[in-house]
Amino acid sequence: MKCTADIDTRDVEELYINIDPIQAGGRLTVDAQKAALAYSDGYSVCDNCRKPFRLDYINKPPIADFHHDCAEWLNMDAVRLVPGARRGFQAVASSIVEKGDPVLVTALSHYTEFVSLEQAGADIHEIPKDECNHITADNAAARIEDVTREAGKTPSILFVEHVDYQYGNIHEIAGIAKVAHQYDIPVLLNGAYSVGIMPVDGKALGVDFVIGSGHKSMAAPAPSGLVATTDEYADIVFRTTQAKGDITGRTFGIKEVEMMGCTLMGVTVVGLMASFPAVKERVLHWDREVKNSNTVVDALCAIEGTQVESDMPREHTLTRINTIDSFDKVAETHKKRGYFLSQSLKKKGVIGVIPGSTRVWKFNTYGLTDAQIDHVCQSFQEIARENGLNVS
Amino acid sequence: MSRRAVDALFQALYLLTDIRFILRETAPVHELDDEQKVRAGKAIEKLKKQVTILEEELS
Numbered sequence: 001m002k003c004t005a006d007i008d009t010r011d012v013e014e015l016y017i018n019i020d021p022i023q024a025g026g027r028l029t030v031d032a033q034k035a036a037l038a039y040s041d042g043y044s045v046c047d048n049c050r051k052p053f054r055l056d057y058i059n060k061p062p063i064a065d066f067h068h069d070c071a072e073w074l075n076m077d078a079v080r081l082v083p084g085a086r087r088g089f090q091a092v093a094s095s096i097v098e099k100g101d102p103v104l105v106t107a108l109s110h111y112t113e114f115v116s117l118e119q120a121g122a123d124i125h126e127i128p129k130d131e132c133n134h135i136t137a138d139n140a141a142a143r144i145e146d147v148t149r150e151a152g153k154t155p156s157i158l159f160v161e162h163v164d165y166q167y168g169n170i171h172e173i174a175g176i177a178k179v180a181h182q183y184d185i186p187v188l189l190n191g192a193y194s195v196g197i198m199p200v201d202g203k204a205l206g207v208d209f210v211i212g213s214g215h216k217s218m219a220a221p222a223p224s225g226l227v228a229t230t231d232e233y234a235d236i237v238f239r240t241t242q243a244k245g246d247i248t249g250r251t252f253g254i255k256e257v258e259m260m261g262c263t264l265m266g267v268t269v270v271g272l273m274a275s276f277p278a279v280k281e282r283v284l285h286w287d288r289e290v291k292n293s294n295t296v297v298d299a300l301c302a303i304e305g306t307q308v309e310s311d312m313p314r315e316h317t318l319t320r321i322n323t324i325d326s327f328d329k330v331a332e333t334h335k336k337r338g339y340f341l342s343q344s345l346k347k348k349g350v351i352g353v354i355p356g357s358t359r360v361w362k363f364n365t366y367g368l369t370d371a372q373i374d375h376v377c378q379s380f381q382e383i384a385r386e387n388g389l390n391v392s
Numbered sequence: 393m394s395r396r397a398v399d400a401l402f403q404a405l406y407l408l409t410d411i412r413f414i415l416r417e418t419a420p421v422h423e424l425d426d427e428q429k430v431r432a433g434k435a436i437e438k439l440k441k442q443v444t445i446l447e448e449e450l451s
Contacts, residue, residue: 014415030413034406349420369417 012351017372020352021165021318024366025197025217028271032219035274036267044266052254055262055269056080066273073280074195074210076202076228080238080256081214081264081272085192086112088211088227089159091258092188093120095237102151104143104185106135108164108171113190117159123151127160132311133167135160137175144183154183162200163193167310168318168362170194177206186233192216193318195226196279197366198286208233214268219275224268292373293317293365299377304390305329309360317366328358330387341383348379397449404442410435 001009012018013027028036039045039061048060056067071079082088089112097103099121105113107129117124127143130136140158148154158180163170177187186208194200195212196219202210214224229237238259241252255261264272293314300306305325310316327341334340342355353361365373381391414432418424424432 014412014419016420027416030409033409033412037405037409038402372417372419375420 016346016349016351017368017376018352019350019363019365019368019376021362021364022216023352024317024364025193025219026213026215026222027219027367028221029219029275029278031278032221032271032275035270036221039267039270042266045269046265054254054256055259055265061270061273063269063273066269066276069276070226071228074200074202074212074228075204076210077231078234078238079226079228080259081269082225082227082259083263083268084215084223085190085211085213085225086116087223087263088209088225089113089116089188089190090119091227091237092157092209092211092229093117093122095239095258096157096186096233097122098156101156102147102153104140104147104155104158106160106164106171108133108135108161108166108169109159110161110165110190110192113159117157122156125155127158133164133169133309134311135164135171135176137172137179140176141179144180144185148183155185157188158185159188159190161190161193162195162205163191163198163316163318165193165318166362167320168193168314168316168364169311170315173205173207181206192225193316197283197289197317199283202228202230209237214272218272218279220272221268224264224272226272289317289366290315292368292370293319295373296363296365296376296380297321300380302392303327303381303384304392318362318364320360320362322360324359326384326389327387330389331358334387340387344383344386345379348375348382350376350379394449397446400442400445400449404439404446407435407439407442411439 003009045058045061049058055063057064067079071077093116097117097120101122102125103117103122104125104127106127114124125147127135127140130139160173160176161171162173173189180187188209189205189207191200191210192213196217208230210228212218212226214220215222238256240254241257244251297308297314297319300321301308303326307322309320309322331338331340336343338356338358341358342353345353352363384391411432414428415422
């Protein structure tokens, strides 16, 4: 079926169970889909934009209230919406980091964390992961000492992932923040895999910035996200423009430099807002999602030769699985080679495993119903049996 | 201007969206339980009413 002459209708969420590792938390709620229908035009939220002409001041739809509610929900002092988590990293890096400053990321940081700091001219160093694929306070402390000694000054910021994209492990954020603050280093929490799907309390974690992704974990259209901070840093990151035209003498009111004025002006912001009540509710049921994640992992581990590379038992819905000694053995002789797994899954109504992957791959069970979880478990085990693998 | 037609249009789109989500939550087999069948049935009935309004207003 086509949307237009050249664009297919995207109907995979209606036809299949989607376990794609990056798509699960970004599926829209029913309210966001309805809001998207009504606000699909470009500047649709700007009908009632009045002085001082800034997105976070618009009252109809209630975008101003949403900013306040979002900050309160994260237990932070101020929030701005940004077109994706990466633009949050960029805004913070651009505000805090001076050219040549040493900065810290981790061995599990996303490339956009690196690139945002590279843009700011930072001297980037990584905190290593431990043997369990965790970023620890001890390793952070040691690395701060090393980098400070080498650079002759302390890092100007530390970026750390609440949940990393490679393993879906939850890291020692409060301890890392405590250590960093002993050196007066502000801490940015990459909450792309936590904000919107599991409880996040910025003050309890002790971080200075919380970055969230709307399209990854807040049931919102792309590109959307947020940057939250404390009163201490709000005036720095959300500073207003001082620019003045030298011929015209024009000034630009309270436009914020890092936001480039307004950010999310249509379906993205209204989608975020429409999903927000359901998002606030769903994080309270994180234990159910973790239980479902463990159910699928247990079903996979019952297949001879399959191993989980993420923490066990699972504490998150994103999981890295190693099937080198199970499905990859099948792929060695299967006529469809490594594509047999994704194709077999699709025949059973499950998509989201990268075609060709039979060695180490990831999946995400977030948001599936109990019946869908059972279906995924049965599908993996049936494929295993159909291809001669033992299932215990 | 037909406010009635416009309201019926959006109401129909929202009802279709409710049906869309029943298809999502029951994918891939779309075997609806009793509660889902009731929800789907109500949405379809309401949708028919909105389509009737559109016919009245626009034809």
